[in-house]
Amino acid sequence: MDEQHWLTERFDEHRSHLRAVAFRMLGSVSEADDALQDAWLRASRADVGQVQNIAGWLTTVVARVCLNMLRSRGNRHEEPLDIQAADPLLGPASIGNPEQEVVMADSVGVALLVVLDTLSPAERLAFVLRDLFAVPFEEIAPMLERSPEATRQLASRARRRVKGAEPAPHVDSSQQREIVEAFLSATRGQDFRALITLLHPEVVLRADKAVMLTAEPVVVRHAEPVAKGAMAAMQRAQFAGVALIDGAAGLVMAVRGRLRVVLSFTVADGLITAIDVIAEADRLDRLNLAVLD
Template sequence: MDEQQWLADRFAEHRSHLRAVAFRMLGSLSEADDALQDAWLRASRADVGQVDNLAGWLTTIVARVCLNMLRSRGRRRDEPLDIQTADPLLGPASAGDPEHEVVMADSVGVALLVVLDTLSPAERLAFVLHDLFAVPFEEIAPILERSPEATRQLASRARRRVRGAAPAPHADLTRRRKVVEAFLSATRGQDFRALITLLHPEVTLRADRAVMLTAEPVTVAGAEPVAKGAMAAMRRARFTGPALLDGAVGLVMAPHGRLRVALAFTIAGDLITAIDVIAEPDRLDRLQLAVLD
């Protein structure tokens, strides 16, 4: 077996790990597969004779590619393209399968992807590699061209952003999370009866202008009208998961890890009394987002 085929086989062996790193770095399967394609081209042109830790070396290459993509994204803010990948090293062309990407996002955590998208490229790389994949700071520092201590500080800043501010002492996060997750389950499953049981009879739903593309915000009142509206709106809602919004449990919708809509809930007892659907960019930017433990 020649060296090129040997390297191709080793790359295929590590593909799942490398793809997991790239997805957490980029938040999109199509972009992650693009990164792996680029990483393979770089690796295939390199001399691997002196490489002692092949998995670590390949991870470093993928991380460098992702860092460049994040920096370029920061300049362009282009939306990722849903391209199908047919390269045999990358496996089945799943990037174009939205269901597969939804499962991947759910497994990582939609809220985590949203918060990671708010970090600088350097913070994101330091946090993902160290906190999620246990790569030592001494190995991350050369990628960022910083000292290990400076890299440690980047990861620490990112960690504080992911955790967010402490919720209010009186906030019953466990109970409220159960209500919000039940709302998500009922709307996803189109279970009208289950949804009605979660809503206060006088519940109100307010959707801002960017949600409905209307001149003024839209308000709906009453359990049945709100339930019908929520069912219709959430029927096709993908990439949705619980998160802390300004210290309270809510939902975020984030295709490709980029926040598009947030749902803030007012809850009394075990009933939802108000839902605020937020899509206007300036309102989304003002939200303090964090990951629920």
Template sequence: MNEPEWLAERFEEHRPHLRAVGYRMLGSLSEADDAVQDAWLRVSRAGTGGVENLGGWLTTVVARVCLNMLRSREHRREEPIDVQMPGTVIGREFGGDPEQEALTADSVGVALLVVLDTLTPAERLAFVLHDMFAVPFEEIAPMIERSPAATRQLASRARRRVKGVAPAPDADLSRRRRVVDAFLAATRGGDLEALVALLHPDVVLRADRAVVPTPEPIVVRGAHSVGKGAMAAMERAWSTGTALVDGAVGLVMAPRGRLRLVLSFTITEDGITEIDVIAEPDRLGRIDLAVLDV
């Protein structure tokens, strides 16, 4: 076996790991695959050059590609994604299998991807490589042109952002999460009956003007009407996950890891009584989001 064939075989062995690095760095399966492919083109041209730790070296190459993509993303304003609500019809905002994207996002945590997207590229790289893949700070530092000590500080700052502000003690936090998880599962599964059962008969849903372009915010009342609206947004539920929203259990919609919409719930013993759907950028920017761990 010659060196190009050997390298191609070894690269394929490491591809799942490299894809996992790319996904956590970029929040998108398609972009992760692009980053891995770009890394392969670089590696195949450069050769190994006597590299002793091939896996570590390939991780570094993919990380550098992802860092460049994140920096490019910072300078590019993406077109806003329409959000599906009652009375609207829209297509998919990205190709591929939404269920596969959702399964991958769920395995990592949609909230984590959202919080990671608020970090600077250097913070994200330091946190992802060190905290998720145990890459030493001494190896990360040259990628972002910082000292190991400064890189450690970046990762620490990112870690605090991921954990967020601890929610106020609430014995019902786990119960509330079960309700929100059930709401998401019913929406994904198109189970209107199960969804309506979670809602108070007089539930009120409010959606700001960025959710659906209208002169005034939308208000929907009644369990059946709110449930039908959620069913209309079923496809969007594949890019949605639970999170801490201002210290309470809520949902965040984040296609490709980019926050687009937040659902805030008021939950009582009688079910979900209020749902606030937030998509206006200035309102999203004021929300404290963190990873939910209960």
């Protein structure tokens, strides 16, 4: 068997692992597949005769490609036109395989993808490779042109961002999380009765102008209209997950791993009394987002 054929077999053997690395680095199935294609072209031109750990070497090649792609993105708001112009709840119509994107996002966690997108490229690489794939710091450091100790500090800083600050002191964390998860389940399952039981009769929903692309913010009052609006909106939403928002459980929605909409909940006496739907970029930037334990 010649070297090229052997390398092709090894790449195919490890493709699932390499794709998982790329997806967590980039947050998008299409971008992850582009990264794998680029990585294969680089690997196929390399001399692998002295490579002892082919899986580790291929992981390094993919990680370097992803790092370059992250750096080329520049500012996190400089996004492709199809995302900029998209319905913030639905996402771009041009996504190649929406069902696959949803499955992959759910398998990793939409909240984790959103928080990873707030990290610098170096922090993201250090965290993903170390915390999610147990790659030694000694192997990550050369990719970042840093010492292992400096790389360890990067990963630690990223880990603190992912975990977030302490829960908000005025919030019953376990109850809030239970209610938000029930809200997501009811809206996804189009269970109107279950949703109504979660809402206070005088609940108020406020959506900023960017949510519905309207001239003014939208305000909806009372349980039944709010439930109907939430059901319709969440039926359109493809990528949603529970996250910590300013220390309290809420919902984040993302397209290709990039935050588009946040639902922040106010809960009192076991019922949702207010829902704030946020899509304006400056408001999203001010939120402190983290992954739930």
